[in-house]
Amino acid sequence: MKPSRGDSLIVKYLNHSINNDELDELISWLEHPENREVFKDYSRINYTIDYKLSTYNTEEVKKHLLKKIQKDKKRQIRKRVFKITKYAAILVVIVGVVFLFRKENSGQTAIVPSQDDQMITLELENGRSVKLKEDGTQDIVSEKGEIIGKQIKQGIQYEDTELLELVYNTLKVPYGKKFQITLFDGTKVFLNSGSSIKFPVKFIPGMNRTVFLSGEAFFDVTKGTDPFIVNAENIAVKVLGTRFNVSAYPEDPSMHTVLVEGSVQLLGNNEENNSAVLLKPENEAIWNKVEKEMVVKEADIATTMAWMDGQLIFREVAFKDIVKKLERSYNCTIINNNKTLNDEIFTATFNVEIENIEQVMTYISKNTPYSYVISENGIITIN
Numbered sequence: 001m002k003p004s005r006g007d008s009l010i011v012k013y014l015n016h017s018i019n020n021d022e023l024d025e026l027i028s029w030l031e032h033p034e035n036r037e038v039f040k041d042y043s044r045i046n047y048t049i050d051y052k053l054s055t056y057n058t059e060e061v062k063k064h065l066l067k068k069i070q071k072d073k074k075r076q077i078r079k080r081v082f083k084i085t086k087y088a089a090i091l092v093v094i095v096g097v098v099f100l101f102r103k104e105n106s107g108q109t110a111i112v113p114s115q116d117d118q119m120i121t122l123e124l125e126n127g128r129s130v131k132l133k134e135d136g137t138q139d140i141v142s143e144k145g146e147i148i149g150k151q152i153k154q155g156i157q158y159e160d161t162e163l164l165e166l167v168y169n170t171l172k173v174p175y176g177k178k179f180q181i182t183l184f185d186g187t188k189v190f191l192n193s194g195s196s197i198k199f200p201v202k203f204i205p206g207m208n209r210t211v212f213l214s215g216e217a218f219f220d221v222t223k224g225t226d227p228f229i230v231n232a233e234n235i236a237v238k239v240l241g242t243r244f245n246v247s248a249y250p251e252d253p254s255m256h257t258v259l260v261e262g263s264v265q266l267l268g269n270n271e272e273n274n275s276a277v278l279l280k281p282e283n284e285a286i287w288n289k290v291e292k293e294m295v296v297k298e299a300d301i302a303t304t305m306a307w308m309d310g311q312l313i314f315r316e317v318a319f320k321d322i323v324k325k326l327e328r329s330y331n332c333t334i335i336n337n338n339k340t341l342n343d344e345i346f347t348a349t350f351n352v353e354i355e356n357i358e359q360v361m362t363y364i365s366k367n368t369p370y371s372y373v374i375s376e377n378g379i380i381t382i383n
Contacts, residue, residue, distance in 0.1 A: 005029075010039055118174035118331065122156070125167045125201070132156075134177070142167075148201050155180040163202045172196040173215070176331025178307075185209060185222045192216035192307050193328040194249065216247040218308060221262075235287050236267045244279075245304050251324070255287040258299045266294065310353035319344050326350075330357050336382040338370055 009026040029035050120132040126143040132151055140149035140156060149158040156171070158181070173179045173191045181189050184202045187209070191197060195215025203209045206226065213232040221228045223241025230237040232248035233255040242262025248255040257266060259279045266277045266285050277294050279285050284299035306313045312329055314322055320342040323334045329352050336342065350360055373381050 006035055006038060118176070120174065120177055120179050121172045123170040123172070125169065132179070134179075140169075142201070154178070155182065157182045158184045158201060160184070161202050164204070166204060166207075167201045168198050169201055170196060170198045174331065175328050183209075183211075185224060187222045187228065188220040190218040190308055192247075193331070213246055213248055215249050216245070216307070218245045218305070219243065233287065233289065234268065238265045238267060239263070249324075249328075253289055255289065256304075257285045257287075258301060258304045259283055260301060260305075310351055312348075312350040312352065314346060314348045316345050316347055318342065319346055322346060322348065326360075330360075332357060333379045334382070335379060338382050341370065341382065 005025075006029050009022055009029060030039060120134070122130045122132060122140065124130065124140075124143065128143075130138075130140065132138075134154050136151060137153065138151050139147045140151060140158075142148045142161070146161060147159065148161050149156050156179075161184075171179065171181055171191065173193060173195050175194045177193055179191050181191070181197070181199075183189065183199060189197060189199075189211075192215060195213070195217055197214075197217060198212040200210075203226065209224065209226050209228040211228075211230055213230050219228075219230065219239075220243050221239050221241050228239050228241075230246055232246055233250075235248075235255055235257075237244070237246060237257055239262060242264055243260040244262070244264055245258045245260070246256070257264065257279065259281050261281055263281075264279045266279060266287070268276070277285055277296060279296065282299050282301060284297055284304075286295045286297070287293075288295070300315065303313045303315060307329075312325055314325075320336075323336065326332065327334055329350075371383050373383065375381065
């Protein structure tokens, strides 16, 4: 029997070969409830994927699609990279998909409910900490009483001051949250969960624009005559004006720098590491902290940038590494007593802004036979 047009669109979507026009056609096709049932059954039978389409909303789909396209245009990421992957990601967000496809043996993860008592903090030059509510608006005031910036909800904009010397602030973002900061020169920094950045309140002309990162951040650097330098994990990422992502969590065995646009140079900043690498757009530099080696390869920009839209995309990733990112994004603690599970390889997609911890746990438990126990303090233990 010749497959229907709907079948063809489903296959193209699931294997990431769908183009823009076909994605629009698939979205229209899914407006009919009977087609959503076909989509769900086809996916479950052929890919062992559990789709939640019960709350499909056509207008919300269109609204979200438009918003997503506008965001992508602002980022100016090359169409060659995103023409397939970004639209596949759009539909994942639209229909609220969370799936886990097992490549090797069965496995079970554990996720803990988030703690709401942690807040984003800004440490000023005198050591005073300012708590930042994500829905709040306030002035950022220096030790001398001068307004140096303004917080508007999930972002801070630094302003011109009369400072003639370097004065540093430090922004700390706990697990389960993200935040944006616009530096004095207009450079935008998007911080991921569990990250912190130390930066000058005002850059001094004739001096390097240097910031210090722990964790993960995306930088959209304003061009200037003075180099912009990100110091992280004994590596200095040096640029003049460009857009790139740095992941440098202290507990991770490697640091990752992905260049989206422009040019960056990575420099070792101590005697133990004096390497120098010039990175080209759409490439990734991986610094192995243990081996003290730098490797450059083609970047998966869609996967790297997914966190900015609330997604976690894993493509053939070891379970132990998935656990780390789940803990950061959901502000949870996962204890895995089944050590054989750590090195198993999984492909998974989660949407932190749509699926809560309970939903994620439910999806994973349907696809894996491993047992888990939730303790009174909310820690989930895998056995």
